[in-house]
Each structure stands twice: as structure tokens, then as C-alpha cells.
Amino acid sequence: MSRKKAAKGKAPNSSPSAGSPGGKGVGKAARSSPSIVQMNGVVHPSRPSISSSNEFYDIAFKVMLVGDSGVGKTCLLVRFKDGAFLAGSFISTVGIDFRNKVLTIDGVKVKLQIWDTAGQERFRSVTHAYYRDAHGEKLIPPLYLLYVLVSCSYCICQAWLTEIHEYAQQDVVLMLLGNKADATHNRVVKREDGEKLAKEFGVPFMETSARSGLNVELAFTAVAKELKHRFMKDPSERFKLHEYVNKEMKGAGCCRT
Numbered sequence: 001m002s003r004k005k006a007a008k009g010k011a012p013n014s015s016p017s018a019g020s021p022g023g024k025g026v027g028k029a030a031r032s033s034p035s036i037v038q039m040n041g042v043v044h045p046s047r048p049s050i051s052s053s054n055e056f057y058d059i060a061f062k063v064m065l066v067g068d069s070g071v072g073k074t075c076l077l078v079r080f081k082d083g084a085f086l087a088g089s090f091i092s093t094v095g096i097d098f099r100n101k102v103l104t105i106d107g108v109k110v111k112l113q114i115w116d117t118a119g120q121e122r123f124r125s126v127t128h129a130y131y132r133d134a135h136g137e138k139l140i141p142p143l144y145l146l147y148v149l150v151s152c153s154y155c156i157c158q159a160w161l162t163e164i165h166e167y168a169q170q171d172v173v174l175m176l177l178g179n180k181a182d183a184t185h186n187r188v189v190k191r192e193d194g195e196k197l198a199k200e201f202g203v204p205f206m207e208t209s210a211r212s213g214l215n216v217e218l219a220f221t222a223v224a225k226e227l228k229h230r231f232m233k234d235p236s237e238r239f240k241l242h243e244y245v246n247k248e249m250k251g252a253g254c255c256r257t
């Protein structure tokens with residue numbers, strides 16, 4: 001497989017045609033030169049690309065973080081990308097933003113272009129636009145739905161899941177993350193409740209912490225593996241996201257940082 005490159009600072013070609021959402025990432029996208037690589041597994045061999053961190057990659061996928069404001073989407077992304085926790089005052093995301101990270105999955109360089117959506121209700125139309133491609137068709141942006149363990153989120157999650165099923169494609173790769181697992185003294189939502197909800201909707205689940213790093217790497221690696229397997233369509237390789245997550249969680253006692 002040939003390796004692609006995408007010049008640093010160039011924006012992705014996956015911004016939606018529907019609407020003109022106005023986030024930081026969108027602003028960057030609007031100023032960018034023409035597209036570099038199709039997201040979600042489609043690659044253009046004639047267009048060598050490198051990720052924003054100057055790393056080569058073979059396939060690129062767009063993924064999205066969704067969930068209410070304050071659940072920790074931006075912090076989780078910063079933890080995954082930079083290995084740091086954004087402590088201090090809470091700065092709510094305006095519109096939408098993105099960051100790239102290249103992972104090596106079974107020898108294949110997989111670039112994840114991770115869109116960090118604003119959780120505030122007033123930006124909801126922006127988020128909806130990103131569920132669709134340039135032709136207004138439903139995309140398969142794999143999604144991470146975050147809820148927070150320090151407030152009651154069961155109904156909120158159900159509403160999000162209903163919305164996701166309305167806007168995203170049927171075979172969307174979805175993972176439910178219960179964030180702020182480090183805040184044990186404030187915990188309101190039990191692990192079993194998160195597991196129950198995930199089971200109800202048939203999605204993999206794990207508790208995470210952007211503060212401690214708990215399961216952050218695992219959450220993104222698991223989805224990257226699933227996407228890579230879907231793209232490669234190699235019948236000799238059998239991969240089940242649920243099984244992988246369960247195995248890794250058991251193996252690490254649910255505490256991978």
C-alpha cells in the first residue's frame with residue numbers, strides 16, 4: 001500500500017456542504033487549498049499526503065465527538081492528541097474544531113481526523129451538517145458519544161442516540177464513553193448503568209478520564225482498528241469491536257492509561 005502525505009496546515013475536504021457552520025476548524029477549512037485525501041477510507045494515490053504532525057499515512061477516517069456541553073469532549077481529544085489535560089477554566093467549543101492523529105494499526109498507518117463538536121444547543125445545526133457529505137448524503141462518521149459520570153445522563157444519552165440514528169447511517173461505528181471517571185467523589189452514574197445503556201443500544205462502552213488518561217488511547221485505537229478492518233475487508237481477518245474492547249478492558253483491569 002502506498003503511503004499518503006498531506007501538507008501541514010491544509011484542511012480536510014470533509015466539511016459539509018449543508019449550511020455554513022462557523023467554528024474554528026471550519027474557518028481553517030474555508031481558507032484551505034483544495035482537498036488532499038478523501039476521508040473514511042477512500043484514498044487518492046495520486047495525492048501524496050502527510051498528517052499535520054508530518055506523519056505519513058495509508059488511510060484516513062473522519063470521526064466525531066458528540067455529547068452535551070461540559071462532558072469533556074475537547075479535553076479528551078487534547079489528552080489523546082497531546083497527552084495533556086486542559087486544566088483551568090472551562091472554555092466551551094464554538095461551532096466545531098478538529099485535530100488529526102496518525103495511529104499504526106497492524107502495520108497500517110491510519111489517520112484519524114477527529115472533529116470536536118460544540119455541545120451547546122445553539123450549535124446543534126452545525127453538528128447536524130457534519131453528519132452529511134458534500135452531496136447531502138448521510139456520512140458514516142464514526143462517533144464517540146460522551147456523557148459525564150458526575151451528573152445524571154441516562155435520558156440525555158438516549159436523546160443523543162436517537163438523534164445519531166436519525167442523522168447518521170445505519171452502520172455508524174459508535175462508542176459510548178462515560179467520562180470524568182477520576183471524579184469518584186462526585187460520581188452519580190454507576191458503571192453498570194452505562195453498561196446497561198450501551199447494551200440497550202448495542203454499542204461498545206467504556207469509562208474514560210481526560211484528566212488521568214484512563215482508556216483514552218484504547219477508545220480511539222479500538223475505533224481505528226474497526227475502521228481499518230472495514231476498509232481492508234480482508235476475510236481472513238476477523239475483528240469484532242465489542243470483543244476487542246471487552247478483551248482489552250479485562251486485560252488491563254479497565255484501567256489503561
Ligand SMILES: Nc1nc2c(ncn2[C@@H]2O[C@H](COP(=O)(O)OP(=O)(O)OP(=O)(O)O)[C@@H](O)[C@H]2O)c(=O)[nH]1
Binds near residue numbers: 091
Ligand atoms: N475531573 C475531570 N474533569 C474533566 C475531565 N474532562 C474534562 N473535564 C473538565 O470538564 C470541563 C469541560 O471540559 P470540555 O472538554 O471543555 O467539555 P466539552 O464537552 O468540550 O464542552 P463543549 O465544548 O461546551 O461542548 C472542563 O472544566 C474540564 O477541565 C475529566 O476527565 N475529569
Ligand SMILES: [Mg+2]
Binds near residue numbers: 073
Ligand atoms: Mg469542547
